[in-house]
Amino acid sequence: MEGQNGKQNKKFSLLKIVLLLPLIRFGSVVVAKPRTAKNLQVQKGLPFKIALFADLHFGEDAWTKWGPLQDVHSTKVMSSILDQDKPDFVIYLGDVITANNIPIANASLYWDQALSSAKNRCIPWAIVFGNHDDAQFTWPLEWFSDSGIPPLKCSSDISLSSGEDNCGFMGTTRLQLINHDIGSKTLSFSQKGPKNLWPSVSNYVLKISSSDDSESPVAYLYFLDSGGGSYPEVISSAQAKWFNSTSMEINPDSRVPEIIFWHIPSRAYKTVAPSGEIDKPCVGSINKETVAPQEAEYGIMNALEARSSVQAVFVGHNHGLDWCCPCKKFWLCFARHTGYGGYGNWARGARILEITEQPFSLKSWITMEDGSVHSHVSLKS
Numbered sequence: 155m156e157g158q159n160g161k162q163n164k165k166f167s168l169l170k171i172v173l174l175l176p177l178i179r180f181g182s183v184v185v186a187k188p189r190t191a192k193n194l195q196v197q198k199g200l201p202f203k204i205a206l207f208a209d210l211h212f213g214e215d216a217w218t219k220w221g222p223l224q225d226v227h228s229t230k231v232m233s234s235i236l237d238q239d240k241p242d243f244v245i246y247l248g249d250v251i252t253a254n255n256i257p258i259a260n261a262s263l264y265w266d267q268a269l270s271s272a273k274n275r276c277i278p279w280a281i282v283f284g285n286h287d288d289a290q291f292t293w294p295l296e297w298f299s300d301s302g303i304p305p306l307k308c309s310s311d312i313s314l315s316s317g318e319d320n321c322g323f324m325g326t327t328r329l330q331l332i333n334h335d336i337g338s339k340t341l342s343f344s345q346k347g348p349k350n351l352w353p354s355v356s357n358y359v360l361k362i363s364s365s366d367d368s369e370s371p372v373a374y375l376y377f378l379d380s381g382g383g384s385y386p387e388v389i390s391s392a393q394a395k396w397f398n399s400t401s402m403e404i405n406p407d408s409r410v411p412e413i414i415f416w417h418i419p420s421r422a423y424k425t426v427a428p429s430g431e432i433d434k435p436c437v438g439s440i441n442k443e444t445v446a447p448q449e450a451e452y453g454i455m456n457a458l459e460a461r462s463s464v465q466a467v468f469v470g471h472n473h474g475l476d477w478c479c480p481c482k483k484f485w486l487c488f489a490r491h492t493g494y495g496g497y498g499n500w501a502r503g504a505r506i507l508e509i510t511e512q513p514f515s516l517k518s519w520i521t522m523e524d525g526s527v528h529s530h531v532s533l534k535s
């Protein structure tokens with residue numbers, strides 16, 4: 155694979171957003187709703203909508219003519235879906251960038267491009283890492299032919315690299331990426347999890363609170379790092395224990411619904427996968443691959459099964475799968491390949507989640523780049 159010439163990284167000004175102003179983007183008026191920073195709250199009488207953007211793979215094949223075009227197309231997909239569905243929140247479900255194609259320490263340029271459609275609309279977001287986000291740079295064989303190695307331009311982002319010494323081919327770590335994501339943008343709800351779970355970084359929980367009382371939870375969103383890239387594709391035993399202890403602490407009686415997000419499907423996905431056509435009780439539109447699960451399983455599925463409050467798990471990784479299937483007490487769902495980067499030419503789209511309070515419900519469907527919607531499923535009614 156090839157490399158990427160670093161471009162000047164834009165430094166974003168620090169946003170202190172409490173009330174957000176209307177925005178005009180792409181010819182249509184997008185009115186951002188008032189929102190208190192660092193609080194995800196249902197608005198009275200309205201559902202809370204989340205868009206899942208999976209496998210964007212920004213920065214892939216950036217040295218070719220068509221590589222950068224992929225990123226332009228991916229931005230268009232996200233923009234049209236955000237304008238159509240107007241979600242309250244965006245979850246980037248891993249493989250935001252293709253780090254193994256980015257030969258500079260600072261991948262933040264691509265990171266910022268990938269997140270720009272949500273940021274430009276003042277829609278808050280959270281991320282989990284996939285197996286490509288901190289993957290090691292892979293030297294393209296063709297760079298050693300007559301074409302040679304493209305000139306390397308270093309980023310000017312001093313927050314990530316300390317001058318020429320860091321301008322090389324070593325890639326950007328999970329910690330650098332998440333620090334960048336959290337850093338200057340108050341719209342980011344991403345967190346780096348507890349240190350004792352490292353090298354697994356994106357492990358945290360967010361609360362969606364009730365319209366009546368910002369202290370009262372409607373649902374908890376759990377983000378778990380399923381590894382890959384710089385270390386094995388796995389959710390560790392320590393992560394499973396962290397989920398157990400955290401959920402027991404903040405939701406001891408399992409009264410509040412819990413929704414789970416990570417990148418690489420667990421092995422349980424293989425056991426529920428439809429063979430051929432997607433028939434009830436599964437719901438979806440493409441089943442074009444076999445499930446590519448994590449390398450090992452160290453207890454997270456048992457931990458989830460032990461809690462009656464867990465509603466569904468959402469993953470990306472397999473670009474040719476978009477189904478939801480029930481598994482014992484909850485649902486296992488794929489997102490929908492959103493990016494033009496990454497393998498496969500299946501039409502691009504995004505899985506949308508819709509949460510209501512009183513009574514709690516969790517519905518989902520897929521919105522495509524062309525605006526069509528399909529695969530409606532009620533995951534909890």
Ligand SMILES: [Zn+2]
Pocket residue numbers: 209211249284286471472496
């Ligand atoms: Zn991917």
